[in-house]
Amino acid sequence: xxxxxxxxxxxxxxxxxxxxxxxxxxxxxxxxxxxxxxxxxxxxxxxxxxxxxxxxxxxxxxxxxxxxxxxxxxxxxxxxxxxxxxxxxxxxxxxxxxxxxxxxxxxxxxxxxxxxxxxxxxxxxxxxxxxxxxxxxxxxxxxxxxxxxxxxxxxxxxxxxxxxxxxxxxxxxxxxxxxx
Numbered sequence: 001x002x003x004x005x006x007x008x009x010x011x012x013x014x015x016x017x018x019x020x021x022x023x024x025x026x027x028x029x030x031x032x033x034x035x036x037x038x039x040x041x042x043x044x045x046x047x048x049x050x051x052x053x054x055x056x057x058x059x060x061x062x063x064x065x066x067x068x069x070x071x072x073x074x075x076x077x078x079x080x081x082x083x084x085x086x087x088x089x090x091x092x093x094x095x096x097x098x099x100x101x102x103x104x105x106x107x108x109x110x111x112x113x114x115x116x117x118x119x120x121x122x123x124x125x126x127x128x129x130x131x132x133x134x135x136x137x138x139x140x141x142x143x144x145x146x147x148x149x150x151x152x153x154x155x156x157x158x159x160x161x162x163x164x165x166x167x168x169x170x171x172x173x174x175x176x177x178x179x180x
Contacts, residue, residue: 019072029084040164048164096130
């Protein structure tokens with residue numbers, strides 16, 4: 001499967017779907033899934049309830065030319081799975097390190113989708129990172145398993161504020177070293 005580009009951002013194919021840059025037309029499905037409390041509760045930044053227009057504001061921000069974040073839709077449309085099954089992102093932390101973030105539509109949980117998306121993104125390494133980091137809520141062991149299976153190593157614990165929960169949440173922090 002061949003990697004291509006759209007507006008300078010990689011399109012990364014996998015066996016079941018492709019990771020493609022988000023687009024304005026994704027707003028409806030992003031709103032649908034981000035409005036689910038189960039999704040919002042496992043991210044630090046998605047509010048619950050999800051306000052009207054939030055997906056459009058998110059897309060405007062991440063599609064801006066000066067953004068420090070690249071976001072891909074997990075698009076299974078070619079195989080009839082749906083155009084947005086979740087999103088996965090890389091946000092610049094330093095010149096050679098990015099933080100991975102992702103969420104998956106609840107009906108696709110426990111299908112290996114997150115693992116396939118994360119492995120594809122790490123293998124493509126679209127920002128030529130020397131390392132990638134991830135912060136996983138400690139009450140989300142399935143997500144911890146995803147990052148560990150992708151070769152990330154636990155480096156510590158911390159806590160972050162979760163907008164949907166309106167409080168601090170304990171996290172496990174991971175790193176994947178890609179080059180020496």
